[in-house]
Amino acid sequence: MKFELNERQRKAAEHIDGPLLIIAGAGSGKTRALVERIANIISSKKAYPSEIMAVTFTNKAAGELVERIVSRVGEIGKMIFAGTFHSLCAKILRRHADILGYGSNFVIYDSDDSEKVVREMIRRNNFNTASFPVKKVASIISLLKNRLIYPEDYNPGTDENFHDRIKDIYADYQKELIRCNAMDFDDLLCLTVKLFKQDKEVLFDYQNRIKYICVDEYQDTNYVQDLLITQLSALYENVCVVGDEDQSIYSWRGADINNILTFKDRHKNCGLIQFEQNYRSSGHILKAANSVILKNTQRLGKNLFTDFGHGEKVVLISSPTDIEEGIKTVSQINSMIDCGSELKEICVLYRTNSQSRIIEENLRKNGLPYTVVGGLKFYERKEIKDLISYLRLAVNPDDNVSFERVVNFPPRGIGKTTMEKIKRQALSDGTSYYKALKNADEGQFTGPTGKKINAFICMIEKAAAEMKKDNAKKITEMMLNQSGLKEHYLKAEDESGANSRIDNLYEFLSGVSEFVRTEDKNSLLDFLSTVSLLSDIDTYNNREDKIVLMTVHSAKGLEYDNVLIIGMNEGLFPFIRVDEPLKLEEERRLFYVAVTRARKKLVISTFRDRSRYFGDNTGYVPSRFLDDLPDNSTDKTGYEKTDKPQIRFDKFTKYEKNALNQEMEQPLSKKDIVLSKQFGEGIVLDVEGTAGRKVVTVDFDDFGIKKLLVRYADLKKL
Numbered sequence: 001m002k003f004e005l006n007e008r009q010r011k012a013a014e015h016i017d018g019p020l021l022i023i024a025g026a027g028s029g030k031t032r033a034l035v036e037r038i039a040n041i042i043s044s045k046k047a048y049p050s051e052i053m054a055v056t057f058t059n060k061a062a063g064e065l066v067e068r069i070v071s072r073v074g075e076i077g078k079m080i081f082a083g084t085f086h087s088l089c090a091k092i093l094r095r096h097a098d099i100l101g102y103g104s105n106f107v108i109y110d111s112d113d114s115e116k117v118v119r120e121m122i123r124r125n126n127f128n129t130a131s132f133p134v135k136k137v138a139s140i141i142s143l144l145k146n147r148l149i150y151p152e153d154y155n156p157g158t159d160e161n162f163h164d165r166i167k168d169i170y171a172d173y174q175k176e177l178i179r180c181n182a183m184d185f186d187d188l189l190c191l192t193v194k195l196f197k198q199d200k201e202v203l204f205d206y207q208n209r210i211k212y213i214c215v216d217e218y219q220d221t222n223y224v225q226d227l228l229i230t231q232l233s234a235l236y237e238n239v240c241v242v243g244d245e246d247q248s249i250y251s252w253r254g255a256d257i258n259n260i261l262t263f264k265d266r267h268k269n270c271g272l273i274q275f276e277q278n279y280r281s282s283g284h285i286l287k288a289a290n291s292v293i294l295k296n297t298q299r300l301g302k303n304l305f306t307d308f309g310h311g312e313k314v315v316l317i318s319s320p321t322d323i324e325e326g327i328k329t330v331s332q333i334n335s336m337i338d339c340g341s342e343l344k345e346i347c348v349l350y351r352t353n354s355q356s357r358i359i360e361e362n363l364r365k366n367g368l369p370y371t372v373v374g375g376l377k378f379y380e381r382k383e384i385k386d387l388i389s390y391l392r393l394a395v396n397p398d399d400n401v402s403f404e405r406v407v408n409f410p411p412r413g414i415g416k417t418t419m420e421k422i423k424r425q426a427l428s429d430g431t432s433y434y435k436a437l438k439n440a441d442e443g444q445f446t447g448p449t450g451k452k453i454n455a456f457i458c459m460i461e462k463a464a465a466e467m468k469k470d471n472a473k474k475i476t477e478m479m480l481n482q483s484g485l486k487e488h489y490l491k492a493e494d495e496s497g498a499n500s501r502i503d504n505l506y507e508f509l510s511g512v513s514e515f516v517r518t519e520d521k522n523s524l525l526d527f528l529s530t531v532s533l534l535s536d537i538d539t540y541n542n543r544e545d546k547i548v549l550m551t552v553h554s555a556k557g558l559e560y561d562n563v564l565i566i567g568m569n570e571g572l573f574p575f576i577r578v579d580e581p582l583k584l585e586e587e588r589r590l591f592y593v594a595v596t597r598a599r600k601k602l603v604i605s606t607f608r609d610r611s612r613y614f615g616d617n618t619g620y621v622p623s624r625f626l627d628d629l630p631d632n633s634t635d636k637t638g639y640e641k642t643d644k645p646q647i648r649f650d651k652f653t654k655y656e657k658n659a660l661n662q663e664m665e666q667p668l669s670k671k672d673i674v675l676s677k678q679f680g681e682g683i684v685l686d687v688e689g690t691a692g693r694k695v696v697t698v699d700f701d702d703f704g705i706k707k708l709l710v711r712y713a714d715l716k717k718l
Contacts, residue, residue, distance in 0.1 A: 009033040012273045016041055016212075019233075019267035020240040021260070025304045026289070026596035027280025027559065030242055031065060034214060037240070038080070039072045047211040049079035053232070055215040059084055059534065061557070081210065085225050086185060086533050089192040092206070093183070094529075099199055100191055105525060106181045107392045108532040112380070113401045114138055114184045121172040127165060141170050145186035146222050146254045148193065150174065180432065181398045189224045196231050207235035218243035218263065222254035237267070245300055246293045249553060249590045251582075257298055262707045265697070278304045280559055282311025284633040285595065285602050292628045293592045296585045297709055304596075312601050314629060317638035318622070319607045322567070326358035328638075329564055330366055332603050333547065336562050343369065345561035347548040349594050351573040355566060356549050363547060373550035379531055383489060383501040384508055388531065390479045394463035395525055398432040407437070410484040412456060413449030434460070459483065472524040476512045480505060552594045563598035565591075568606040569620040591625050604629075606639075668696055674715040676700065681718070 005013060009029060012022050013036035024030035038054070041047055056062045062082045069077035081088065090108065097104045109117070118138045122129055144154060151171035156163035177183065183191065196203040213233050215221070218241040221229075233239035241263055248257040264270045278286055286304045293299070317332075319325040329348065336346055348359055356372060363370045378384060386409060389402035397403075408414035414422075426436035438457055445453050459482045466475050480486050489501045515527050548560065567573055574587035595602060606622045622641065668674065672684040682700035689695045694710040708715075 005029075005033060005036060006277055008273055008275055008277070009036070012275075013037040013040055015240075015271050015273070016044065016046060017238055019237055019263075019270040021263050021267075021270055021272050022240065022242040022275065023260075023272070023300055023302060024242050024244055024275040025278060025302055026244065026247065026593070027278045028275035028304070029277075029279050030216070030275060031068065033275070034065065034216070034242065035068045035072055038069055038212075038214065041212055042073050042076070049073075049076050050081065051209060051211040053081040053088070053210045053213045055083070055085055055088060055213070055229075057084060057217040057220060058557070059087060059530070061216065062087075084533060085221075085228070086188045087529070089188040089228075090529050090533065092192055093188065093195070094525075096195055096199070096202055099202070100195060101178060102183070103181045103396070105396050106183055107396045107399050107402070108188070108529060109177070109182050109184045109401065110532060111138070111185070113182075116401050116404075117173055117176050117180075118169065121169050121176060124172060125165070125168055127169070132162075132165070132169065137166060137169055140166055141173060142184075142186050143254070144170065145184075145190050146224055148190055148224060148227075150190075176400070179398065179430075180400045181396050182401070186224075189228065193224055193228055193231065196228075203231060204235070206232060211236050211238060213239045215239070215241045216243070219245050219248035219257055219260045220250050220255045221259045222256055223259075226256070226259045239267070245298065246296070246302075246589055247556070247593050247596075249556065249586060249593055251586055258706045258708075261298065261300065262697075262705055265707065266705055274300075274302050276302050276304055278306045279308075280599055281306065281596060282308055282600060284310050284313045285598050287633040288314045288602070288629050289592055289595045291630045291633075292588065292595060292625060295628060296588055298582075298585050310633075313633055313635040314595075315601070315603045315635045315638065316626065316629065317603065317605050318640050319605065320609060322355075322358060322607045322610045325566060325605050325607045326362045329359055329566055329603075329605060330362040330368070332564060333363075333368065334366065336601065337368075341562055343545045343547050347550070347555065347558075347560040347563050347597065349550065349552050349555055349563060349565045349597065350567050351552060351575050351590075353551060355572070359549060359566065368547055369545075370547040370549055371544060373548060374554040378504070378507075379534060381501075381504055383485070383504055386485055387476075387480060387483075387505060387508060388528065390483050390485070391463075391476065391524060392528060393434065393460055394467060394475060394479065395528060397434045397460060397464065400426075400433045403433045403437075406483070407433070407456065410488040412452040413445075414453070467524065470523050472516055472527050473509070473512050475524050476509055480509065552590050555597050556593060559597055559599055561599045562601045562603075563594070564603040564605065565594050566605045568604055568623040568626055569610075570623055571620060573623050574625070588625060591623075668710065668715065668717065673718040674698060675718055676713065676715055682706075 006029075009032065012020070012033045016037070022030065022033070024033075034054075038052060041052060042049055054062065054065055056065060062084060066078060066080060066082050069080060083091075093100075093102070093106070094104050097106055115134050115138050118141070119129065119134045122132050122134065122137065144150075151167060151174055154167050154170065156167060177187070196206075210232055213229065215229055220243070229239060229241070241260070243260045245257055245260050248255060248260070251257070264272055281289075281304075283306055286306055290303050315332075317328060319328050333346055333348075337343070348356075350356060350359075353374065360370065360372070379388070386406060389399075389405040392399050392402040393406065404419070408419070422433050422436050422440075425440070426433050429436060429439075431439075437453065459479075463475050463479060466478070486502070486505065489505065492501070512524075512527055515530065552565075565573075573591065574584055604626070606620075606626065608620060610620055668684055668687050670684055670686060673681065674684060675681050676698070680700055682698040684696055685699055685705065686697040687694065688697075695707060696710050696713060696715065697705065697707050698713075698715070699705050
């Protein structure tokens with residue numbers, strides 16, 4: 001099936017060779033254009049499908065892209081190298097792990113697994129988690145990795161003992177991962193870059209093999225991902241990146257909006273095409289979105305429009321308290337249902353997860369079914385993680401995290417004291433916990449405990465032997481039955497009268513069977529890798545007819561007929577301090593994302609008082625973003641502006657004024673050497689604009705070329 005394209009989509013689909021930047025606004029039909037572009041590459045015989053790489057930010061998006069390509073070019077479309085950055089890097093590392101000192105059967109640690117290792121390394125260094133909080137240390141390690149700084153390269157450059165000790169914990173953490181033959185999420189990206197730097201033949205092989213590269217959601221890429229694309233595209237330079245700088249909302253996890261803002265400047269003869277025609281939302285909703293985002297300065301600039309007509313105006317409502325906001329929100333939902341809306345086409349968005357409680361209570365009172373996206377995911381449930389840990393141990397017996405989780409579950413008589421002995425022996429021998437247990441003296445475990453441990457070892461060895469036959473379903477069934485998990489949970493549920501845990505285990509087994517059938521793969525290792533890299537959206541089931549509740553961050557990439565945004569108040573949305581302008585711009589982008597999720601009806605809600613802390617009412621004022629909604633596209637009949645004094649903001653905050661005053665005293669010029677707290681030392685390549693819109697282009701030693709607004713950049717001349 002060939003898609004009908006508008007003029008700009010067709011231009012993008014026909015731009016095959018050389019670098020190309022596509023700025024695709026929300027709902028502008030980018031996937032349709034990408035499918036046609038890839039179909040054109042294949043039909044023109046510029047490349048075989050296996051020589052095309054498509055990178056998306058969810059596995060679900062990758063699957064949908066391939067499906068649409070197959071419908072366009074036939075079964076050969078399945079040969080495209082499609083997936084997320086992490087899944088593609090995992091495939092590359094499976095083939096070349098030995099070059100980096102890993103086995104090809106390495107396991108992938110999720111954030112929970114990584115934090116367990118961090119906790120153990122803090123303990124091993126005789127520190128306490130009060131002084132070295134696990135999540136904080138794990139976050140610092142992740143931040144360092146995303147700057148490609150490994151322990152051997154880490155120089156804290158401070159007299160504070162905290163950072164020196166972080167280096168020790170980080171070094172031990174990385175040694176433990178190698179000992180466990182495990183990689184965390186950051187390693188998948190960073191070690192692929194390291195592999196390419198270390199082995200030029202491997203890099204050239206992939207550069208030569210991948211003739212065309214297409215990357216979606218480029219505004220959400222981080223430093224390492226941008227570098228990875230630069231490495232892979234260096235030979236043919238046929239790289240097309242697609243994104244929307246107005247939807248860049250993940251800086252807190254390392255995303256750098258400058259990757260998309262400066263892409264054209266960093267690639268010679270790069271084409272630029274903007275998709276502005278929207279195929280999702282009505283006219284009034286788009287006018288609201290355009291008006292909101294217009295105040296941001298970190299953007300290339302575009303204006304969404306539609307041929308669908310004006311539609312309903314955006315509804316703005318206010319309530320005396322957040323409790324009454326919940327009542328009004330559900331009243332709005334009931335009206336939508338009365339007008340014929342399906343439950344699954346109604347979505348409530350909020351800035352933080354804690355805001356869902358009041359809405360949930362009111363939905364339950366009204367007997368309305370709902371689902372919360374971003375809650376406990378299926379593969380994070382205890383019983384599922386128990387079974388996965390058994391399977392990971394069969395794949396990789398050196399996996400200490402999985403070993404510690406299951407060696408005494410169900411109970412086998414391995415208490416804390418015994419486990420500490422095993423750990424000490426493993427550390428002394430330089431081996432894994434499993435091998436320390438396997439090689440323990442015969443007399444160390446006797447009686448019933450000894451028998452259970454021997455059975456445990458025999459089970460793992462038998463499963464490891466089965467691995468060679470690549471029978472994922474058989475190994476999973478064997479582990480479920482022989483591990484004792486099935487018997488344990490059946491007994492527990494007979495006592496409680498519940499059956500959800502055992503149902504979940506059987507659902508997991510069905511998932512393995514479905515993977516074998518649909519992916520045409522029978523490898524347990526492939527299945528476990530896929531499960532490790534699933535995102536919230538990958539596991540979200542939109543087939544159930546239930547009202548959807550989620551944070552705005554979780555809603556990225558989704559769309560609904562009816563959207564209600566609650567809690568539009570200062571301190572909630574925007575959820576930042578006033579003196580951090582870059583974060584304020586990201587909050588504005590987040591609101592823009594929320595607005596553009598709606599197709600037909602958009603309701604925005606604010607309140608005056610929030611009941612918190614045992615009845616202590618805290619006053620709130622409406623979000624400053626509400627002032628940006630255009631009057632001719634907004635229905636304010638249900639909105640009463642608070643009579644409390646409004647917080648007013650100068651054109652520039654104190655932070656920005658300081659930066660501008662500094663620039664006036666020491667104006668920047670080409671070839672100036674400057675220092676940035678965020679990017680380090682660099683040289684000025686260009687200066688353009690005036691006053692508050694002055695932009696400086698700097699080539700930083702460690703982070704490459706960045707284009708920055710002077711009022712935000714906080715640069716110091718050296």
